[in-house]
Amino acid sequence: MLKIPNEALGRPDAATFAMMPKLPVTVVLDNIRSLNNVGAFFRTCDAFAMERIVLCGITATPPNREIHKTALGAENTVAWEYGKSTVEVLQRLKTEGYLLVAIEQVENSILLQNFMCKTEEKYALIFGNEVDGVSQEVVDMCDTAIELPQAGTKHSINVSVCGGVVLWHFFSALWPRMK
Numbered sequence: 001m002l003k004i005p006n007e008a009l010g011r012p013d014a015a016t017f018a019m020m021p022k023l024p025v026t027v028v029l030d031n032i033r034s035l036n037n038v039g040a041f042f043r044t045c046d047a048f049a050m051e052r053i054v055l056c057g058i059t060a061t062p063p064n065r066e067i068h069k070t071a072l073g074a075e076n077t078v079a080w081e082y083g084k085s086t087v088e089v090l091q092r093l094k095t096e097g098y099l100l101v102a103i104e105q106v107e108n109s110i111l112l113q114n115f116m117c118k119t120e121e122k123y124a125l126i127f128g129n130e131v132d133g134v135s136q137e138v139v140d141m142c143d144t145a146i147e148l149p150q151a152g153t154k155h156s157i158n159v160s161v162c163g164g165v166v167l168w169h170f171f172s173a174l175w176p177r178m179k
Contacts, residue, residue, distance in 0.1 A: 014077050022051040023174050024122040026098065027167070030086045030138055031057035031129040032159060039070030040160035041127075046074035048171035053078055054093075054124075056086040090124065090141050098124040102142040103166055104134040105155070109147035112166060117173035125166060127159050 027050055032038055038060055045053055055061050061082050062075040083089035090100055099121050128134030
């Protein structure tokens, strides 16, 4: 096996990427502390063609050298906005027709592998703080919740790792239907 050089991967440039279709998925970061996690979300959202990221509360925003370390430029290709209040952001997204989905361990959550993505739906996926998770006030606003099944001794995984798993699920379900 030979590694494929980056130039041979056929990736779009930033201008082409901006014009490409995106998945009908907005990622909402609810008070994420780590700038590395924020950068990782940008990079993952670029890889899986998410429509945008909304950074809320204490979540840092670009331009930022620490975000850039993990985003590697994806902070310049993924559309993003900032909202001081996650609640206000979600109220707006709800009026825009988004299904609000908390990524959290809550009563009656749906295990990720059982969540059926629908092409006619627009999704707002809400990821929470590294210690406290998605706030209860935000969970109360959501239409549903997705939980990642886990078998180990810890009660959670890193939020950006969780983001990668969840966003892959949406990408693998929706991207083939968009072509």
